[in-house]
Amino acid sequence: MFTFLPHSILQMATIFLSIVIEALPFVLLGCLISGALQVFLTPQRVKKILPKNKFLGILVGCVLGFFFPSCECGIVPIVNQFVKKGVSEHTAFAFMLTAPIVNPIVIFSTYIAFSNSVKFALLRVVGSFFVAIIIGSWIAYFNHTTILKKQLAASDTQEHDHHHHAKLSGKQKAVDVLLHALDEFFDTGRYLMFGGLIASAMQVFLPTSVLLTVTSSKLLAIALLILLALTMSLCSEADAFVGSSLLSLFGTAPVVAFLVYGPMVDIKNLLMMKRYFGTRFVLAMVGLITLSVTCYAFIV
Numbered sequence: 001m002f003t004f005l006p007h008s009i010l011q012m013a014t015i016f017l018s019i020v021i022e023a024l025p026f027v028l029l030g031c032l033i034s035g036a037l038q039v040f041l042t043p044q045r046v047k048k049i050l051p052k053n054k055f056l057g058i059l060v061g062c063v064l065g066f067f068f069p070s071c072e073c074g075i076v077p078i079v080n081q082f083v084k085k086g087v088s089e090h091t092a093f094a095f096m097l098t099a100p101i102v103n104p105i106v107i108f109s110t111y112i113a114f115s116n117s118v119k120f121a122l123l124r125v126v127g128s129f130f131v132a133i134i135i136g137s138w139i140a141y142f143n144h145t146t147i148l149k150k151q152l153a154a155s156d157t158q159e160h161d162h163h164h165h166a167k168l169s170g171k172q173k174a175v176d177v178l179l180h181a182l183d184e185f186f187d188t189g190r191y192l193m194f195g196g197l198i199a200s201a202m203q204v205f206l207p208t209s210v211l212l213t214v215t216s217s218k219l220l221a222i223a224l225l226i227l228l229a230l231t232m233s234l235c236s237e238a239d240a241f242v243g244s245s246l247l248s249l250f251g252t253a254p255v256v257a258f259l260v261y262g263p264m265v266d267i268k269n270l271l272m273m274k275r276y277f278g279t280r281f282v283l284a285m286v287g288l289i290t291l292s293v294t295c296y297a298f299i300v
Helices: 007-040 043-049 054-067 072-084 089-098 104-113 118-142 150-165 170-205 218-232 239-245 252-261 267-276 279-299
Strands: none
Touching (some): 072 089, 118 239, 118 279, 218 239, 218 252, 252 279, 267 279
């Protein structure tokens, strides 16, 4: 039916559909969780649960993903809701960086992908903790950039007042969760579409065959696989199988960079972050993540 189209366009369309189909369930799940947090999580509850010490808050955020697993495709709306509800920013972003990695499904898939090897699963988990602690500490002690976009923060304050000053029945709360999740889904979904389109185009038209031949330098190989993780925009449940196929060509360090960086930063994820968080903050955070992952992979 579409045989008149160039092969590269058909290939791009196939990759685009696979990215979107793979990511949509996780985006929907993330939006549903975000809706539940919007309705049921109050600042008072947050203050009771989370420690006041900043560094302990970062560590709590790091381990929270094991009990509250989420793919990176749907993590941004959850983190946005955490921040709006009074969760400390350093805790929320530590959770955002570790949750797509430090959860049972991803740990097990990494173990299986590398022929039942504990080594790569462990290196991946430790790497996510390393980066999350650095980013969390930067946010807690050094960052002075506004994180949430101002217009979103203002509208969320009004929404918060509406929900928590009115006594809602269980049925009304359930409807509120679904309505908020639906709004979030369509709002976030467009960024997923744009991200998937850009990622699929880069996979088809970026000369990866040339990139894969440049493996002489360890640092350069790490940089190339970080770029590959960014452009491929794979789901964290599946990227370990791609990583294992690159092991013989690149070696351990670059593959570890690929496994740690991909769930933290990819194209669709970046566009979703741009929707909620300030541009300067996102750029600074991505730069620090890139540097941290590079350093970690280099010393592995």
